[in-house]
Amino acid sequence: MIKSSIFFDPLIPTSIIMLVVALAFILLFFCLVRRLSGWFWRGCAVVFVLMALANPALKTEDRQSESDVVIIIIDRTSSQQLKNRPNQNVKALEHIVSMLQARANTMMRIIEVGDTPGNKGSLLMSNLANVIAEEPQNRLAGVVIISDGQIHDADLAPIMGFPLHLLLTGEPKDWDRRLVIKNAPGFAILGEPVVISVMLEDQGAAPKESLAELFLSVDENPSTPYNIPLNKFVKIEVPLVHGGINVLQFSTPEISGELTGQNNSAVIQINAVRERLRVLLVSGVPHPGERTWRNLLKSDSNVDLVHFTILRPPGKKDDVPVTELSLIAFPTRELFLEKINEFDLIIFDRYKRRGLLPAAYFESISEYVRQGGAILVAAGPDFAGVNSLYRSPLGSILPGRPTSRVFEEPILPVVTDLGQKHPITQGLEDFAPEQGWGRWMRQIELEATSGDILMTGKQEKPLLLVDRVGAGRVSLLASDHAWLWDRGFEGGGPQAELLRRLAHWSMKEPELEEEALFAASSEAGLRVTRRSIKNDGILELEVTAPNGDSISSNFDEIAPGRYQALISNDQQGVYRLRSNELEVVAALGPTAPREFVQTIASADPFGPVLKKTGGSVNLISSALPKLRNIRSGRPAYGRGWIGLIKRDAYTTQGIKINQLLPSWVYLLLALSSLVFGWIREGR
Numbered sequence: 001m002i003k004s005s006i007f008f009d010p011l012i013p014t015s016i017i018m019l020v021v022a023l024a025f026i027l028l029f030f031c032l033v034r035r036l037s038g039w040f041w042r043g044c045a046v047v048f049v050l051m052a053l054a055n056p057a058l059k060t061e062d063r064q065s066e067s068d069v070v071i072i073i074i075d076r077t078s079s080q081q082l083k084n085r086p087n088q089n090v091k092a093l094e095h096i097v098s099m100l101q102a103r104a105n106t107m108m109r110i111i112e113v114g115d116t117p118g119n120k121g122s123l124l125m126s127n128l129a130n131v132i133a134e135e136p137q138n139r140l141a142g143v144v145i146i147s148d149g150q151i152h153d154a155d156l157a158p159i160m161g162f163p164l165h166l167l168l169t170g171e172p173k174d175w176d177r178r179l180v181i182k183n184a185p186g187f188a189i190l191g192e193p194v195v196i197s198v199m200l201e202d203q204g205a206a207p208k209e210s211l212a213e214l215f216l217s218v219d220e221n222p223s224t225p226y227n228i229p230l231n232k233f234v235k236i237e238v239p240l241v242h243g244g245i246n247v248l249q250f251s252t253p254e255i256s257g258e259l260t261g262q263n264n265s266a267v268i269q270i271n272a273v274r275e276r277l278r279v280l281l282v283s284g285v286p287h288p289g290e291r292t293w294r295n296l297l298k299s300d301s302n303v304d305l306v307h308f309t310i311l312r313p314p315g316k317k318d319d320v321p322v323t324e325l326s327l328i329a330f331p332t333r334e335l336f337l338e339k340i341n342e343f344d345l346i347i348f349d350r351y352k353r354r355g356l357l358p359a360a361y362f363e364s365i366s367e368y369v370r371q372g373g374a375i376l377v378a379a380g381p382d383f384a385g386v387n388s389l390y391r392s393p394l395g396s397i398l399p400g401r402p403t404s405r406v407f408e409e410p411i412l413p414v415v416t417d418l419g420q421k422h423p424i425t426q427g428l429e430d431f432a433p434e435q436g437w438g439r440w441m442r443q444i445e446l447e448a449t450s451g452d453i454l455m456t457g458k459q460e461k462p463l464l465l466v467d468r469v470g471a472g473r474v475s476l477l478a479s480d481h482a483w484l485w486d487r488g489f490e491g492g493g494p495q496a497e498l499l500r501r502l503a504h505w506s507m508k509e510p511e512l513e514e515e516a517l518f519a520a521s522s523e524a525g526l527r528v529t530r531r532s533i534k535n536d537g538i539l540e541l542e543v544t545a546p547n548g549d550s551i552s553s554n555f556d557e558i559a560p561g562r563y564q565a566l567i568s569n570d571q572q573g574v575y576r577l578r579s580n581e582l583e584v585v586a587a588l589g590p591t592a593p594r595e596f597v598q599t600i601a602s603a604d605p606f607g608p609v610l611k612k613t614g615g616s617v618n619l620i621s622s623a624l625p626k627l628r629n630i631r632s633g634r635p636a637y638g639r640g641w642i643g644l645i646k647r648d649a650y651t652t653q654g655i656k657i658n659q660l661l662p663s664w665v666y667l668l669l670a671l672s673s674l675v676f677g678w679i680r681e682g683r
Helices: 016-031 038-054 087-101 125-131 288-297 332-336 359-370 417-421 495-506 604-613 664-681
Strands: 002-008 058-066 068-075 106-113 140-147 164-168 173-183 186-187 194-204 211-217 224-227 234-240 244-251 265-273 279-282 303-309 344-347 375-376 400-405 443-448 453-455 463-468 472-477 517-521 525-529 541-544 550-554 556-559 562-567 575-580 583-589 617-619 626-630 642-646 650-659
Touching: 038 664, 068 087, 068 125, 068 642, 087 106, 087 140, 087 344, 087 626, 106 125, 106 400, 173 265, 194 279, 211 583, 224 234, 234 642, 244 583, 244 664, 265 583, 279 288, 288 303, 288 344, 288 495, 303 332, 303 463, 332 359, 344 495, 359 375, 359 472, 359 541, 375 495, 417 453, 443 463, 463 495, 472 495, 517 583, 525 575, 525 583, 541 562, 550 562, 562 650
Parallel strands: 068 106, 068 140, 140 164, 164 617, 186 265, 279 303, 279 344, 344 375, 375 472, 626 642
Antiparallel strands: 002 058, 058 650, 140 642, 173 194, 194 234, 211 224, 211 244, 244 265, 400 443, 453 463, 463 472, 517 525, 525 562, 541 550, 541 575, 556 562, 575 583
């Protein structure tokens, strides 16, 4: 396409030309007022001179027209798969494409937007902004979006100088019921009921009902039914019967006619923890490591500590009257007989038999352990003597027997092969300084009689033993010099971490179980971790999906005693996992998928964008609009039609510039005008 136009390329500055024009007009006006003859021809001479100075030229452009760009965005998210919306998508797209194909000089960009990872919902505006950034603004004629209107990034809409039109899916009579959970805690106290607010919300043209059924299942146990009012939050008490993760699944039956049943259930996970851990610390001879235990237990806000310490042994000779040794008698009977079951852990730190605690008390402690309690013995040199705790009724539950020998020399603690797998000592080497752990200066020689040896010391003799007795647990540390690590002796070591794990394993914390199965959801799927200290093989993972399908997967060893498997599945809901004798349930996916929070089609989220661009909303189920070409700034829609801007954009392929007339022609014309004016004046 050839386009010609005239433009001026002045030979002198434009300001001088304008000054000459002004002076010429003044003189000509003077001549006209005085009725001087020849003024017309003199004016023509000035005009020709000015034209010569302005230097008019003819510009010829070789232009190539560019097509208008129309962006079509199709919402393919989960909410657009409901009922007859997929068919409406196809119908609307075919209609728009056919009309744009008939529109001259038009190019279409069709963008499909699906679900986004991370439960972010429909991000149509973000995708639109990316497409607009790729196209020249002078070619964009408009945007057509086919969607149910439920977008979640309306505030990210780009600035548009063209209309945006929404073709809305859905039906006016659509309705849906969804389950809403509010204030679901991530943690709760074990043994206490958790109060959760639940609502069954009806959206759209729902039938008139007042009550609906709700079912609650904990860890996929048999469901508990409730009848609750609609559209109103109801508080439900849920008991948590075991520590660790409890999976709660709420559901309501799908009713005939509602859009979807995918928002009729919700899964939440609550970590049940103990409110307070009660620890009884019994200290014998005062020594530098005594404060280590006290500081460790006091630093944990979840631990209630009762410290029973002997400051004046019976064999000590001084003149202080017995009545002045304490204000009140220590309640040993209440602690070791009547209220012993209130404690989660009893620690004996360098304690030896002195006659202060009768044998009946130790019998009570032994029975307390067999019934589910826990004791931890930090042995000092007295453990090897005749007054050793091993020679009390506690000896029947301790995993190590003293040989009466004490190593009073430097020893280096070493984690055994079994300890590399055990959660108490697994990974302790990661806490070692560059030069390695510091040495301890004393060890009581033991012979292991039961349990597991996690650490060894001098001559590979047991240094740390743990065992299960009945329903309880027992730990035996054959040294009272762990405090040297806390003081940084020879670089120190993970004293606090070791003692913390040891205490929490004794108190049956779920994350420190030797045989355990854990599951956590991730973007890739369900990540399952298996922990085991057994030498025999780990069986494959058996998975029961939410729809009842069975899946099998193999574990991969990622560390000594730790195995992992990844379950990739698009189904969201509760999974039942089984490995060997262990079984656990886990939830995959968000509690409430964002795509199904609002399922009724609505143009409300598009309201601000449509107002700024002058666009329109058209319900696909009613009628599809026709297309019209409009000029920028004119109304973009009317009854039965939507408008797209006719841009007429082009690119210039070449430019040719020619002088309109040679300069000598202008000079000849100016001289001729002066001659005619002189002749006219001479008459």
